[in-house]
Amino acid sequence: MAKLTLIQAINDALRVAMRQDSSVVLLGEDIGINGGVFRATDKLIDEFGPDRVIDCPLAESGFMGAAIGMAVNGLKPVVEVQFDGFLAPAHEQVANHLSRIRHRSRGRFTCPMVVRVPSWGGIKALEHHSESIENWYLNIPGLKMVAPSNPYDAKGLLLAAIEDPDPVLFMEPKRLYRAFRAEVPEGHYTVPLGQAAVVREGSDMTVLTYGVHVHTALEAAEQAAAQHGWQAEVIDLRSLNPLDLDTIIGSVKKTGRAVVVSEAPRTGGFHSELIALINDHALEYLEAPVARVSGFDVPMPYLLSEDLYIPDAGRVLDAMQAVRTY
Amino acid sequence: MKVETALTRGEQLFPVRRVLQADGTLLEPLPDFLSHDVLKDVYRKMVFLRVYDQRCLNLQRQGRMGTFAPFSGQEASQVGSAYLLRPDRDWIFPTYRDHGAMHVMGVPLVNILRYFMGDEQGSRAPEGVNAFPISIPIATQLLHAVGAAWAGKLRGEDTVAVGYAGDGGTSPGDFHEALNFASVFNVGAIFFIQNNRYAISTPISRQFKAPTIAQRALAYDIAGVRVDGQDVLAVLTVMHEAIERARSGGGPTLIESVTFRYGPHTTSDDPKRYRAQEELEEWQAKDPIERLRRYLAAQGNWSDSDDEALWSAAREQVAAAVAEAEAMPRPSVDELFDYLYAEPTPNLLRQKEELKAYLARKEGGARG
Ligand SMILES: Cc1ncc(C[n+]2csc(CCOP(=O)(O)OP(=O)(O)O)c2C)c(N)n1
Numbered sequence A: 001m002a003k004l005t006l007i008q009a010i011n012d013a014l015r016v017a018m019r020q021d022s023s024v025v026l027l028g029e030d031i032g033i034n035g036g037v038f039r040a041t042d043k044l045i046d047e048f049g050p051d052r053v054i055d056c057p058l059a060e061s062g063f064m065g066a067a068i069g070m071a072v073n074g075l076k077p078v079v080e081v082q083f084d085g086f087l088a089p090a091h092e093q094v095a096n097h098l099s100r101i102r103h104r105s106r107g108r109f110t111c112p113m114v115v116r117v118p119s120w121g122g123i124k125a126l127e128h129h130s131e132s133i134e135n136w137y138l139n140i141p142g143l144k145m146v147a148p149s150n151p152y153d154a155k156g157l158l159l160a161a162i163e164d165p166d167p168v169l170f171m172e173p174k175r176l177y178r179a180f181r182a183e184v185p186e187g188h189y190t191v192p193l194g195q196a197a198v199v200r201e202g203s204d205m206t207v208l209t210y211g212v213h214v215h216t217a218l219e220a221a222e223q224a225a226a227q228h229g230w231q232a233e234v235i236d237l238r239s240l241n242p243l244d245l246d247t248i249i250g251s252v253k254k255t256g257r258a259v260v261v262s263e264a265p266r267t268g269g270f271h272s273e274l275i276a277l278i279n280d281h282a283l284e285y286l287e288a289p290v291a292r293v294s295g296f297d298v299p300m301p302y303l304l305s306e307d308l309y310i311p312d313a314g315r316v317l318d319a320m321q322a323v324r325t326y
Numbered sequence B: 001m002k003v004e005t006a007l008t009r010g011e012q013l014f015p016v017r018r019v020l021q022a023d024g025t026l027l028e029p030l031p032d033f034l035s036h037d038v039l040k041d042v043y044r045k046m047v048f049l050r051v052y053d054q055r056c057l058n059l060q061r062q063g064r065m066g067t068f069a070p071f072s073g074q075e076a077s078q079v080g081s082a083y084l085l086r087p088d089r090d091w092i093f094p095t096y097r098d099h100g101a102m103h104v105m106g107v108p109l110v111n112i113l114r115y116f117m118g119d120e121q122g123s124r125a126p127e128g129v130n131a132f133p134i135s136i137p138i139a140t141q142l143l144h145a146v147g148a149a150w151a152g153k154l155r156g157e158d159t160v161a162v163g164y165a166g167d168g169g170t171s172p173g174d175f176h177e178a179l180n181f182a183s184v185f186n187v188g189a190i191f192f193i194q195n196n197r198y199a200i201s202t203p204i205s206r207q208f209k210a211p212t213i214a215q216r217a218l219a220y221d222i223a224g225v226r227v228d229g230q231d232v233l234a235v236l237t238v239m240h241e242a243i244e245r246a247r248s249g250g251g252p253t254l255i256e257s258v259t260f261r262y263g264p265h266t267t268s269d270d271p272k273r274y275r276a277q278e279e280l281e282e283w284q285a286k287d288p289i290e291r292l293r294r295y296l297a298a299q300g301n302w303s304d305s306d307d308e309a310l311w312s313a314a315r316e317q318v319a320a321a322v323a324e325a326e327a328m329p330r331p332s333v334d335e336l337f338d339y340l341y342a343e344p345t346p347n348l349l350r351q352k353e354e355l356k357a358y359l360a361r362k363e364g365g366a367r368g
């Protein structure tokens, strides 16, 4: 097995999907000869040519809309949005069409396509390059949402997303693209959508998170164990929709305490929905109110202040302390 | 079968306007507003921009600045597009690459440095300078230029608003909406499009099939012009005409400045992946700064020692601005919260206190 970075795993998944299914086409900006600004599509144009690796004019609404047309007519487009903030111009197509074509046509037309979005902050980029778009789409029914936290899941989830019959927003933690390598099997395999992973077992509290903050939570969990002897169970949601409610609720019932972590602004975030679900399904098991670690209700700051905004292990540890000492 | 339309001949309909040739000789007599003092000042500004742009590339490499978008090669567009505007009555709506134009409009270099160093204060133009903060989402700001010019018109003022974009910026709907609104409401907006042939790696042949950007003006029934973006005198001339048109109620102008960026798209980009070295060298031979220097020298009152003195003065000024920017404190925690609304909401005040308390604990090492 090769040790790959997360971005290499994405590249590998795209190559496997394209070799296996000639209806898979890629659309985006600078994805051809440049291989994408993060190199997710590196060298794919050499193997699959410009009709399948399609550099588009600079118009997200344009290629999102065109990809929808392709998807309803037999292709499986995988759209790369260069950075999270630039999904905004395509919002109309995503919210008003992509998400509901199956529903609107009563199953006659479908959009089996994937929208890949390098997401979240942590790379000290310019403005609009560090957004938490899961929250933009949380309230738009009809979109599946996936967020890997490691190379193995990235490849397996992307292949599952491409094979899925419905549109999938595939959020990639850009901060982890080259952060570490991990073993990734060659060839085809999938990680099914809708299954969370318990990445650290524990009985004192449950930490629910996804993407880059799986690692923040693990770091905090180690500190909590070292400093207080508390064993936190860390759950990597992997898929936000469909959501693995059984794993989440099972763990919260077991530990009686929960912390939710994401870097999205606080109000109305996916973390808030997790709290509501715990409230719905496990309230009587709770020993303490669920603690929320999130960004603040402000735009992602420019780079000098980025660290102030993004949750770190210390903030997660504080939340653990709050639920533990309530 | 190739369809021939009137616009297939766009290059004939919209010839590139040029005043100064690469060898430094004039193609037409200079208009009155381009006095010798003005030319020297324009030259001085282009040199200053080149020096600071190159300095920023170095600062980024040394880890003293974040991602930076250089404009070297495009100085004639940067200076020429903003030079004739009135900073307090006209407006500019720049992209990430138009910080040169922002500086010409009156934004201090220190602000631009702070912006790229990652401080929001850098986005705040001084009072009396109508330079909008850098807009990164492509082409969105063109509509703001329409609105600013329109507001002036509704108030009976002769406001001119310049919206900037690149060749890639002509693809989103916002570009077309901006041209159409400006046309329908006949407002004094100028769309200054720097066609530097690439949008990151994407060549113009992938943005549009038409031979020119300027010809799109025909469809919207507005004035359109192509200009040699390596000839600052030509850029100044077409801007002068567009400004006159806007101020006198003649409506918008679409300007396509044909140019080239010498450097990477940003410091995260590697242009060797998509661009040939020969293409770069071909454009460097048409350098806008060298072109004007040749003209000034040929006029007999610009010596080599004047030139050396100017470049070294620019280096000193830039060094002073860098020192000033680097001496500035980090943005405070308050700044994270205090500018979102006229008055911070109770929710934001709570979050601010929470963050401050966390930082105090962290720094005090009181935790755990
Ligand atoms: C809506 C949107 N999509 C994508 C990007 C990422 N991006 C930044 S600059 C750029 C290319 C712009 O090219 P062009 O308009 O020609 O201007 P230039 O950079 O050449 O000055 C892209 C794709 C963006 N900033 N905004």
Ligand SMILES: [Mg+2]
Binding pocket: B166, B167, B168, B194, B195, B196, B197, B198, B199, B200
């Ligand atoms: Mg360009």
